[in-house]
Amino acid sequence: MxxxxxxxxxxxxxxxxxxxxxxxxxxxxxxxxxxxxxxxxxxxxxxxxxxLDKLSGKSGLNKRFLACTFDNYYTRLAGQVKAVDIAQEYVRRFVELASLGKGFLFTGTPGTGKNHIASAIANELIAKHHSVMLMSVMDLFARARESYGYNHLTEGHLLSEFLEPDLLIIDEIGLQRGSRDELLWFTRILDKRLYANKPTGFVTNLDQKALQQLLGERAYQRLQDAVSVMVKFDWQSYRGKKRTTCDLRGK
Known part of the structure; x- marks a missing residue:
């Protein structure tokens, strides 16, 4: 002193x-x-x-869906409120569910807000500094086909790329051609993430029966193994009835 x-x-x-x-x-x-x-x-x-900016930039969410939150999702029906509650619970339990490789499945007709809720999940998790990638199934297969050319992108490197995000959300399942090659890639990516305990979210306009027919028994079973919750968006489309800051496409 x-x-x-x-x-x-x-x-x-x-x-x-x-x-x-x-x-x-x-x-x-x-x-x-x-x-x-x-x-x-x-x-x-x-x-x-x-x-956080880097995670947002790599998420695959365009500016429209970066504005999607649970609060600005239009809820009028009990089913819509339940969908938000389930999605929020998934975010709250993400660390626990992710350690088990458990994702989610959103099914239902266009215009019911599946994309909004999936984007809200992504935005909430990104804000908690988890890496999230949301991509359409067609973009996923287009990326996979790049490994067929004479370039430095090998199948192993591509699978590692799909394994990287903490949560991978595959959108628009059902728009693919349904070829054997696409089904093989889908199953391989899903298997890799399951074995690594990396969760995957799925968004589709198909109902469960049509989805099972599209994917086949094995791939559909793997998808069921990969999800902890399934939400059926079975209400009428609200496209054009109400707009939020997300400017919804109504998926």
Whole structure:
């Protein structure tokens, strides 16, 4: 303590010799510690903000769906309220469910808000610093076909790419051609994520029977193994009845 006091006196004498105003006093160790802590907190916040921006940029969500939240989802019917409750519960339990590789399945006709709820899940998880990728099944297969050419994208590298996000959401299942090759890729990607305990979400306009016919028994069984909840969006389309900040396409 005596040494610190002597140092403070010495600094005061030096400041006086330099002609500094009397109001200028040396910083105490505690003040320096507080300034350092403030800078560290600011740097951490910048890092978190940059990380969040990066996650959002890689999510596959366009600007329209980045605005989708649970709060701005149009709920008028009991089924809509239940869908939001289930999706929010999935987000709350994501760490637990993700450790088991469990995702979700949204089925139903166009215009019922499946994409909105899936995007709201993605946005909530991204805000919690989980990596999420949402892509249409056609974009997924287009990416897979890139490995057929003479380039550096191997099948192994591509499968690792699909394995990377904490949550992969595959949209528009049912728009694919239904070829054997597509079915093989779908099953391989799903198997890889299941074995790695990485959850996958599925969004489709097909009902369960049509989805089973499209995928075949084995792939459909794997899909069932991969989901913890299934929500059937069985109400009428509200396309054109109400617009939110998401400017819904009504999926």
């Amino acid at each position: 005596q040494s610190m006091a002597n140092n403070t006196v010495s600094l005061s004498i030096l400041l006086n010799k330099l002609g500094c105003p009397a109001s200028v006093t040396p910083c105490t160790r505690e003040h320096i510690k507080q300034l350092k802590l403030r800078d560290e907190i600011a740097a951490f916040k910048r890092h978190q903000s940059q990380k």
